[in-house]
Amino acid sequence: xxxxxxxxxxxxxxxxxxxxxxxxxxxxxxxxxxxxxxxxxxxxxxxxxxxxxxxxxxxxxxxxxxxxxxxxxxxxxxxxxxxxxxxxxxxxxxxxxxxxxxxxxxxxxxxxxxxxxxxxxxxxxxxxxxxxxxxxxxxxxxxxxxxxxxxxxxxxxxxxxxxxxxxxxxxxxxxxxxxxxxxxxxxxxxxxxxxxxxxxxxxxxxxxxxxxxxxxxxxxxxxxxxxxxxxxxxxxxxxxxxxxxxxxxxxxxxxxxxxxxxxxxxxxxxxxxxxxxxx
Amino acid sequence: xxxxxxxxxxxxxxxxxxxxxxxxxxxxxxxxxxxxxxxxxxxxxxxxxxxxxxxxxxxxxxxxxxxxxxxxxxxxxxxxxxxxxxxxxxxxxxxxxxxxxxxxxxxxxxxxxxxxxxxxxxxxxxxxxxxxxxxxxxxxxxxxxxxxxxxxxxxxxxxxxxxxxxxxxxxxxxxxxxxxxxxxxxxxxxxxxxxxxxxxxxxxxxxxxxxxxxxxxxxxxxxxxxxxxxxxxxxxxxxxxxxxxxxxxxxxxxxxxxxxxxxxxxxxxxxxxxxxxxxxxxxxxxxxxxxxxxxxxxxxxxxxxxx
Numbered sequence: 001x002x003x004x005x006x007x008x009x010x011x012x013x014x015x016x017x018x019x020x021x022x023x024x025x026x027x028x029x030x031x032x033x034x035x036x037x038x039x040x041x042x043x044x045x046x047x048x049x050x051x052x053x054x055x056x057x058x059x060x061x062x063x064x065x066x067x068x069x070x071x072x073x074x075x076x077x078x079x080x081x082x083x084x085x086x087x088x089x090x091x092x093x094x095x096x097x098x099x100x101x102x103x104x105x106x107x108x109x110x111x112x113x114x115x116x117x118x119x120x121x122x123x124x125x126x127x128x129x130x131x132x133x134x135x136x137x138x139x140x141x142x143x144x145x146x147x148x149x150x151x152x153x154x155x156x157x158x159x160x161x162x163x164x165x166x167x168x169x170x171x172x173x174x175x176x177x178x179x180x181x182x183x184x185x186x187x188x189x190x191x192x193x194x195x196x197x198x199x200x201x202x203x204x205x206x207x208x209x210x211x212x213x214x215x216x217x218x219x220x221x222x223x224x225x226x227x228x229x230x231x232x233x234x235x236x237x238x239x240x241x242x243x244x245x246x247x248x249x250x251x252x253x254x255x256x257x258x259x260x261x262x263x264x265x266x267x268x269x270x271x272x273x274x275x276x277x278x279x
Numbered sequence: 280x281x282x283x284x285x286x287x288x289x290x291x292x293x294x295x296x297x298x299x300x301x302x303x304x305x306x307x308x309x310x311x312x313x314x315x316x317x318x319x320x321x322x323x324x325x326x327x328x329x330x331x332x333x334x335x336x337x338x339x340x341x342x343x344x345x346x347x348x349x350x351x352x353x354x355x356x357x358x359x360x361x362x363x364x365x366x367x368x369x370x371x372x373x374x375x376x377x378x379x380x381x382x383x384x385x386x387x388x389x390x391x392x393x394x395x396x397x398x399x400x401x402x403x404x405x406x407x408x409x410x411x412x413x414x415x416x417x418x419x420x421x422x423x424x425x426x427x428x429x430x431x432x433x434x435x436x437x438x439x440x441x442x443x444x445x446x447x448x449x450x451x452x453x454x455x456x457x458x459x460x461x462x463x464x465x466x467x468x469x470x471x472x473x474x475x476x477x478x479x480x481x482x483x484x485x486x487x488x489x490x491x492x493x494x495x496x497x498x499x500x501x502x503x504x505x506x507x508x509x510x511x512x513x514x515x516x517x518x519x520x521x522x523x524x525x526x527x528x529x530x531x532x533x534x535x536x537x538x539x540x541x542x543x544x545x546x547x548x549x550x551x552x553x554x555x556x557x558x559x560x561x562x563x564x565x566x567x568x569x570x571x572x573x574x575x576x577x578x579x580x581x582x583x584x585x586x
Contacts, residue, residue: 003382014368101332101362102422105360
């Protein structure tokens, strides 16, 4: 298993396409930071239009924490895509290259191969999130400095003191790791049924987009199913920027995501162990 | 001693298509076993079942007396296989590919062994190049190196000469004979180059539409006396007359004024040639049609006619 994981990691990080995801994150984060550097003041004034009428806000509102928060909101839909790029490729990519049949003529367990590919995708996902933390939080703090964070919500705003923020980001990134783990396991499951990586990557994104829409529709029918939707819980990281932090809801979301991951992974193992390799 | 490979009543269907039907055969230790059939005959499906890639609907595959389905991981340690095209990780070097697949063999394989198989397959000097820069023939050689690297007792080679040039094909033939005769490997080989099978295999099977047509020792199945010898010559109006009174008449398969086809043992060709020249026929070429090719074509045509 360790050997299989080592090989999976070697394969993932030997491919130039793996680094495209890291470049995309750096690019999106960099663009937002540049925009904020050049015209962040106007953005903040516009965003706080309603608030400024009722409150006198002092201090440095445009700071590294705010820019990071804006970046994370913008990247919400992109990160699952980047995770699916590797997860969706796990089996389908090998099938389309023809290496899956060569791999499975070796004395390895199919279950261990699924676990190794999942673990490899997980390592990639975690590195991607660490990279996101470096380029969004690290660089933003360098460029804009620290300050209190104003989290604007639809019906309220939350003010978080500057010395109470860093741990929230750490927790939010850890939660994002759990959320992306479920996306990775979904894309791996879809990858098992395909002989071309494009299919599972697009399918994963399709599912995420459809479920996100359902999660946001305020209709009675969907209200019933919302608590069970993957995407309802993927955005649970935002809870760390509420006051007070809804630990119970966050814990519940993390649990649902872990259950999803286990179900997807178990299904992957069952289906892959029964699959005829015809590619 | 149990056969190295034994299949019993293998069946496999894909939806309504019956790919393999009640197929039983056995490969003994030391055999070079030719596995033949037309395109779509079920060769690849069968070979994939032998390598644990496809699960039979029913029937059994035994490797060294043990059922493959129950001991897949253990038994795959004794098998080296190339299934269809030898596809590898194109973005890695030949060496990296070999190293990766060697590390999955459950054996500690030293780098010296990696060098050894690369030398044996003739790609040692290109080992550091990315596989995407390899020709099809080089990929085929690397595929053989990957199949052999853990020194398995059984090699399953599906179309190993695909993409090789004539020199490569001759080298592959030599390699297969070396592996069989000098190293005692058991080899199951499928190829559409029947001439190659004829020269390397000691036993063979021909399948058609997933069913066994014949299986046996190559020498027993191919009777040398049935070899077709085609003689081309300058046109001679009296060919029929000259042949009529000779001992060669019984061997004539068909003839025109410029070509005669005899059905006989190739060992008789020198005497035949002498007689033709002595009787004033100006011989341009004597060509032996390959036995297996003729045998295969007649067998599969008969089967197709019955269908």
